[in-house]
Amino acid sequence: MTAQTTLRNLQGNHACALGAVAAGCRFFAGYPITPSSEVAERMADELPRVGGTFIQMEDEIASMGAVLGASLGGVKAMTATSGPGFSLKQENIGYGIGAEIPCVVVNVMRGGPSTGMPTRPSQGDIMQARWGTHGDHPIIVLAPASVREVHDETIRAFALSERLRVPVIVLFDEVIGHLVESVELATPGSVEQVERKWADATEAGFQPYARTDDMVPPMPRPGDGLRCHTTGLTHAEGGFPTQDPTTVVRVMGRLLGKLDHHAAAIESFERIDCDDAEVLVVAVGIAARAAAAAVSDARRRGVKAGLFRPITLWPFPEIAFKAAAAASRRILVPEMNAGQLVLEIERLCGDAGKVDGLNRIDGEAITPDEILTKILAGEGEPS
Numbered sequence: 001m002t003a004q005t006t007l008r009n010l011q012g013n014h015a016c017a018l019g020a021v022a023a024g025c026r027f028f029a030g031y032p033i034t035p036s037s038e039v040a041e042r043m044a045d046e047l048p049r050v051g052g053t054f055i056q057m058e059d060e061i062a063s064m065g066a067v068l069g070a071s072l073g074g075v076k077a078m079t080a081t082s083g084p085g086f087s088l089k090q091e092n093i094g095y096g097i098g099a100e101i102p103c104v105v106v107n108v109m110r111g112g113p114s115t116g117m118p119t120r121p122s123q124g125d126i127m128q129a130r131w132g133t134h135g136d137h138p139i140i141v142l143a144p145a146s147v148r149e150v151h152d153e154t155i156r157a158f159a160l161s162e163r164l165r166v167p168v169i170v171l172f173d174e175v176i177g178h179l180v181e182s183v184e185l186a187t188p189g190s191v192e193q194v195e196r197k198w199a200d201a202t203e204a205g206f207q208p209y210a211r212t213d214d215m216v217p218p219m220p221r222p223g224d225g226l227r228c229h230t231t232g233l234t235h236a237e238g239g240f241p242t243q244d245p246t247t248v249v250r251v252m253g254r255l256l257g258k259l260d261h262h263a264a265a266i267e268s269f270e271r272i273d274c275d276d277a278e279v280l281v282v283a284v285g286i287a288a289r290a291a292a293a294a295v296s297d298a299r300r301r302g303v304k305a306g307l308f309r310p311i312t313l314w315p316f317p318e319i320a321f322k323a324a325a326a327a328s329r330r331i332l333v334p335e336m337n338a339g340q341l342v343l344e345i346e347r348l349c350g351d352a353g354k355v356d357g358l359n360r361i362d363g364e365a366i367t368p369d370e371i372l373t374k375i376l377a378g379e380g381e382p383s
Helices: 012-022 037-050 060-072 083-098 126-131 147-164 174-178 245-261 285-300 318-325 341-349 368-378
Strands: 005-011 027-030 053-056 077-081 103-111 117-121 140-142 167-173 180-186 269-272 279-282 305-310 312-314 330-335 355-359
Touching (some): 005 147, 012 037, 012 174, 012 180, 037 174, 060 077, 103 147, 103 174, 126 167, 140 147, 147 167, 147 180, 167 174, 174 285, 269 285, 269 318, 279 368
Parallel strands (some): 027 053, 077 103, 103 167, 140 167
Antiparallel strands (some): 103 117, 140 312, 269 305
């Protein structure tokens, strides 16, 4: 059935909240922080309309804890924050990963470190989103680049989180968060509701972290009477802590491998003029929108440029990127930080000399002209 749609004039942060509610989110815990506060404000308005719960906690640490508790109670749950708050949430994000608790965490990026530039855009949390919590861990990070995508990727974040029992990060910069666009959105009642896999309450000898064919163990529904020990300690299939090396390898192998097992469902990306691109631009968020304009301008000047935009930022869509980069002589990575995504591109290329970065750390967005100038300079053309 085709989803019904409505045309809206909408801000990115508000689109995130509406996407969450459409996906079935019924619990939000957060703490106000620029430039993500509009997500919480809209959730405070929308959740009571659908029988949901909004709570402002005393800080970001407590907010993340409340979200995990609500999810363990069987409710789809989300929080939203920005750089400093994202840092504070990291220990509890790690707990959510280790205990395999579905939830969605929105991070609207601003300049840092510390309190940095609260009202200015940045893309400085790209690597923190992947490696912010300690230890080896799986994580999904989605990086929308438009108001419509913020809405749709928030819905997809809930679907992936519920299916795979993993926290999902929705990561976008301040410009995308405060951008207002006219968008056509699916009406909430027409959005597919993805639910987690619940355990059979009659199952004898239930193990809450048992290995299954799809690598995702079913969750016990509260009140069904199934015994489940939930801990952040490394645990065996029964849920109780273990340091037995053989057991740790087995259970961590499943945890670390489950995203690879579902890679086709997780990965998403956009390719623009990549088939014959000799200069490939790789970018996310507002930098990717500037890059799309620059690539179009470069083509008009006779330079074969293309854009590869990872929508799923982590796990990075490696195979698709390598295919897009196969014919390129140069790769340019514009990003609003001192150089983070460029490190992943260098790793995948195996030839750092082929990769060039373009960086801004001054709280301003990279412009199409800046990217075009860099493309043309590398081709020996005047800027």
